[in-house]
Amino acid sequence: MALRGTNQETGRPYNRRIVLEAIRLRGPVTRGDIARSVGLTVQTVSTIVRELEDEGLVLSVQKAPEGRGIPPSTLTINPEGGHALGIHVTPLGIEAALVNLRGDVVENVRHDVVNVPPDEAFAIIGEMALQLKASPRCGRLLGAGLAMPGPFDVESMSFVGSTTMAGWKDVDIRQNLADATGLPAFIENDMAAAALGEQLYGLGQQVSNYYYLFFSVGLGGAMMHDGAVVGGAWGNAGEIGHIPAVPDGEPCPCGNRGCLERYLSLDAFERRGLPAEEWVAEVAPFFRSAVRIIENLFDPETIVLGGLAPHAFLDQLATLSESLDNSVSARANRALPRVVMASDCHHSALRGAAALAVFGVLSPRHGQMFEPIEKGTA
Known part of the structure; x- marks a missing residue:
């Protein structure tokens, strides 16, 4: 574009x-x-x-x-010409960071709290914002971006189950974020935010079309095409975690059975209770199947693997791609492997959340996408 x-x-x-x-x-x-x-x-x-x-x-x-x-x-x-607050809310806790225009995490804070309710979450976010604003390294703040598990606005799937923020239904998240931080507020699902962060600060500066596979408490992803996230009609495209993987498999909170994230996610890992290497070997068929599905649906230049899991854990998953079966991506003239690691796995969604605010000011494309809310306005 x-x-x-x-x-x-x-x-x-x-x-x-x-x-x-x-x-x-x-x-x-x-x-x-x-x-x-x-x-x-x-x-x-x-x-x-x-x-x-x-x-x-x-x-x-x-x-x-x-x-x-x-x-x-x-x-x-100028990397110090402005900063943004990136905030990532998950079922495991809240992390916030001060991020400069180059994408460097200048300072960050974390609060471990399981399945935090909205009122408590925004109180914590307000305290984090004050702490980061008080940093001597904080310059002009452009805004605050928040990433959290999706999908959004799907009655039977949003804010339901252990892999999402249960109990957050009907919460005006952007207005609460604007009130808590005193800044223009932006929100996106964490898989799309991570893809945006990679586009702005990582591999996306050299690659135009890639799929970001976001391995977190749940499993999701987003396709990046020509510098923009492919959002779909309602912004939830790429929700691979709810693709049926096992006929008549485990029941999923979404109402279906055998969804992929019931077997391939941090939640699935915790429920299975196996050592990491043993678990990775067990879910290898699911991971390879997910890669082939993504490749045949989107034909990306590569699949970028990132998320909340430890780097060593994701690296074990990435090695499974060395013996992938055939797909439209199995070609001899590839410039990149079929699966690569994200440039900053741990901070991917956090940096992406900050990128929402940065894009809102700097980008003619994304700035029109996110509809910021100024504090005190409807």
Whole structure:
């Protein structure tokens, strides 16, 4: 998806985001290169860049002359030009982090609490926000993003069972987040947030189409296509955890039987009670089947494996892909293996949650997707 600016007078805010996105994706980059790539005049780009430099979002670097003439200056995103709060709520606890524009986790705090109810959760989030705001490393805050288990807005599946946040039905999550943090609020399911974080800060800067397999208390995933999450009609596309894996298998809280996450998830691991290596060997057929399903449905360049499980645990799962059966992805000219590890497994959804707020300011595509709520507004 090409970034293109608009010459309409009303398009100025959009053009700012276009220019910022171009700098983030292509920096260090010259003003002329930006103008050519997004379809704006050099004068328009230069005017926007001056504003962004004044606001501290962009850095301009003048190269030393290598021959005759002065080379044009190049532009990069200033990593300390802004920060966002990333918050991840799971059935195991709450983690929050201060994340800069480069995606570095500057500081983070965690509160271990099992199946926390909403009122208690937002009280904890408010305390975490105050702690992170007080950090001497905290600069201008763009907003707060929250990631939590999905799917969303599905009567029989949302906030039901041990792999979701049971008891959170009918809670105005974004408004509560805005009230707790005093910041523009963004929310997304954790599998999509993790995919976004990987796109912004990890492998997604080199790969256009990949599926992020999010191994957590439950099992989910999201397909990234050309820099954007494939959300589906209601934002829940990629919910592989509820694909039937075993006919007449274990009952699932969603109402079906034999769902994949009943066998392949941290919840399944805890319920089975086996040593990790023994359990991985037992679920190998389910993992390989999940990989083939994803490949045949989405035809990704690769499958990125991440989530809440320890890195060594995920690494054992990733090795199962060395003996995968045939699919549309079994081709000799692959640039990447069929399954790779995420760039930052532990912080994937946390960084992705912060990316929601960053995208809301910097990205012309994602900024229109998440509908931020300002504190005190409906």
